Amino acid sequence: MSKLLPSLKEAVTQSGLEDGMTISFHHHLRNGDFVLNMVCAQLAEMGFRNLTINASSIHESHAPLVAHLKTGVVTGIETNYMGSAVGRYVSEGNMENPVIFRTHGGRPSDIENGSSHIDVAFIGAPSSDCMGNCTGKLGKSACGSLGYAFADAMYADKVIVITDNLMPYPLSEFSISEIYVDYVVEVDSIGEPSGIASSTTRMTRDPIALLIADYAAKVIQHSGLLKDGFAFQTGAGGASLAVAAGLKAIMLDEGIRGSYCMGGITGYTVDLLECGCFETLMDVQCFDLRAVESLRKNSRHIEVTASHYASPTAKSCLANGLDAVILGATQIDTDFNVNVHTDSQGYIMGGSGGHSDTAAGAKLSIIVAPLTRARLPLITERVNCISTPGSTVDVLVTQRGIAVNPIHPDLSTRLLEVGLPVVDIHSLKEAVEQISGKPNRTAPKGKVVAKVLYRDGSVIDTIRNV
C-alpha cells in the first residue's frame, strides 16, 4: 500500500509519458523552486522530445529551461507568467511554437473544461505521505498554499508528487488528496523556501512609490467602497504593499472591518488580518514565509484553489467579489489598457498572473506605477501588449496625479471633492513626455512568439519577435 517509487526516473517511466505530451508544474516555491529544473533535466537525460510545459509561472530560477528549449526536449510553453530569463529567449524568436499565456483564473478554467489537457502533472509538495496526501504547510520547504496545483492534480491523466518530507500515512493536514495521485517520489530538496520571498515582496522605501501608495489608499478611502465587508487584493510590488500599510491605518482609524483579503499573501496582508482589519485571508499563494506560518496556524487564513480564487467559469469565485484591487503595470495606454507581459522594448518579462482576473472582478481596479522607469514613460499611446483591457481598469495612480477612467465620472467627481489630484490621462502622458521626450514607438513587428489568452480563453493579444 504505497505509491512511493525509488526515483523520479521510475515515476516518469511508470507514468507512460511520451514525446509530444504536456507536463505541468505549479510555482508555489517561486524563485526557490527546484522541481521544474529537476524534472526537465531528468526528462532530457531520458531522451524525451517535443514536450510542452504547462507551468502556472516560470521564474528567473527556471533559466535552465532555455537549454531544453534549444535541444528540443521542450518545444511548447503554456504559462501565466514568464520571467525575463526564459522570456528574452522566447522574444528573440527562438521557439517555433508560440508561448500560450493564460491568467491565474483562466488556467484552471481551461484545465477543467478540457481545452487545456495535462498528461502528467509534477507536484512539488513540501510534505506528503506515501499515497500522495500532500500539503505545502509543513516541512523544511514549506511554501504554504498549493492553490495553483489543484486543477493539475484533479485533471491530469497522471499525477506525480515530488516531496522532500515524507510523512506517515495518512497525512491528516493534506491539501491535495491521495485520490488524485498516482506516484510519490522522495528527493533531497524540492526547493529553497527563502526563494519564495522575491524582491517584489519587500516594502519599498522609494519616496515616489510611497507617494503613489498614499494616493492609492486615499482613492480607496474615498471611493465609497471602504466600509464593513470590504474585500481587497493587493499585489506584491513595493508600492502595492505600501498601499496595504496605508489602508490599514485608514481602516483602524475609521473602525472599518473588511471581509477578506486575497491574492498572493504577504506578511503585510497577515498584519491586516491580525490587527482586525479583515475577517479572513483567502490564500491561493503565499508570497513570503510569514504568510506560510500564518496559513499553518491561523484558522482564519485559508488555502483556496486557483478556481476558487479567480476562475471565470466557476459558478462563482473570490475575484468577482472584490471591492478593490491594487495592480502594477509596465505600460498603460490612454485607453487604460495595461501591459504586464513585456517591457518597453517588447521583451517578455512578466504575465497576467491574476492581473486581468481581478481587474475584471473588482469593483475598483487601481493601477499604481511611477510615470517613468529607466527614463521610459509608463503611459503610451498604445501598449505593446494588452494584458488587461482598459474597460476593466478604473484608476491609474502616479506620483503626478490620479487618472480616472472616463467610464467612471462619478468616481472622478468624488475624488476631486476631497482634494485628490485627479488629472486626465492624456495630460499625464504629455507632462511626462515634456520631460523624458516622446519615445520612438518600437512595437516589434516580427513573427508571433506568444499568444495572450484572456481569462475567458479568447486571444486578447499576441506578442511578436523583437
Add this chain to the structure above:
Amino acid sequence: MSKLLPSLKEAVTQSGLEDGMTISFHHHLRNGDFVLNMVCAQLAEMGFRNLTINASSIHESHAPLVAHLKTGVVTGIETNYMGSAVGRYVSEGNMENPVIFRTHGGRPSDIENGSSHIDVAFIGAPSSDCMGNCTGKLGKSACGSLGYAFADAMYADKVIVITDNLMPYPLSEFSISEIYVDYVVEVDSIGEPSGIASSTTRMTRDPIALLIADYAAKVIQHSGLLKDGFAFQTGAGGASLAVAAGLKAIMLDEGIRGSYCMGGITGYTVDLLECGCFETLMDVQCFDLRAVESLRKNSRHIEVTASHYASPTAKSCLANGLDAVILGATQIDTDFNVNVHTDSQGYIMGGSGGHSDTAAGAKLSIIVAPLTRARLPLITERVNCISTPGSTVDVLVTQRGIAVNPIHPDLSTRLLEVGLPVVDIHSLKEAVEQISGKPNRTAPKGKVVAKVLYRDGSVIDTIRNV
C-alpha cells in the same frame, strides 16, 4: 453578488428542473433530516412527475417519500441504504422501476465517471454564505462532515444549497466551495441534529453483544495486524461500538498507536483519538454530536469526501488501507456472503453503505452478529441478497464461536493457538438449527424490485418482490 433566492420554489424554477430528471440528497442529518421531505413536498406542489431521487441514504424519517412514490412525483430511487419505511413499500412491488443500490464508495465513483448523472443536487448545509461556501461543522443543525455531498456538488449540473444558518461571505471554514454552487436558499430548519444519533449509535448492554465484541477485539489482537500504524473502522451498531471499547483497552495496555480510524465517527471513536490510540480520524460522516464537536475542534479529526473514503476508482482511498473493519449482518451464508439489504423475509431494511467497500479494502473484515434475531437464524445456506461477497469477508464472530473463512487457514491456526473458540461456520449453523429449528427458506420469487450494484458498478444481486 449573491446566489440567495427568496424561496426553495424559486431555486427549483431557476435550476431548470424538468419532469424525469434526477435530483440528489446527502444523508448527513440521518434521521433528523428535513431536506429530502421538504424538497419533495415542494416539487409535488409544483406538479413535477417522474423524478428520480439519488440519495446517499434513505432513513425512516423519509417515510413521506412513499406518498410521492404513490402519486408518481418520484418514480426512481438510487441509494446506498434504505430504511424499512420506504423499503417495505418497495419490497411489496409497488414501484415500476427497480431501486438501484450502490455503496458509499461506488456512488461517488459512478457520479464522477458519468455513469450516474445528477441534474439538480440539493445540499442541506448547516452553515452557508450567500455564495454557497458551506459546511456542516457550524450552526444550530451542525452535522459535522459533509463527505457524501462533495461528488453531488462537484458533478451535478445545478447545485442548490439549503441552509438554516446564513453566514457572512466568505465563510472561511467552508467544506464545499462556492465554485460548485448555483443557488442558496435559507429555510427555518434543515433538520433536528439530535436525529443524527440514532439508536444504532449507542453502546449495547446486551451480554451476548458484549461477549461477541470481546471475541472480536481478541481476533484483532491476535490477527497479527494490531501494531503501530494500525488502521481501523468500526460500524455504529452496539456490538461494533463495544469492539471499539475493547480494542481501546488492548491498545492502551500494549502501547500500540494506530494510524487512522474512519467510517461513520461516534463519540467512541473520538475516545480512541483523544486517548492516543490513533493519530487521526478520517471522517466521512459523524454519527453523533460528540463527533461533530470533535470535527470542529480537533485538528487531527478531518473531514474526507466519500471518494477519499472508499471510491474504487479513485487513485487510492482510505478503505483500501484499512487493517481491520467491524461490520454487521442480517444474514450470512456458509460461503461467508453477507446480506445487509433485506430482513429474513426479504423485505428491504438496509443497504451496503460502506459495508462491501470496507470489507473489500480491509486486510481483516470481521462480521459481528448474534446467531439468532427474533428466533430467526443468522447463518443460512444462501443469503437472500448478497450485499458483500464472501470472498471479502474474513471472520464471523458470534456468541457461540468464531468462524474463519477457509481462505485464511493461517488466521484460523493463530486464533486457535491463543485459545479462541474457532469453529466451522457449518457447525455454527447446525448448532443453531438444533435449537431454533431449520427455517423454511422463503426467498422471494416475484419481480425484481431492486438491483444491488457492487462498488465496481457490476450487479452483484437483485432483490425480488416479497
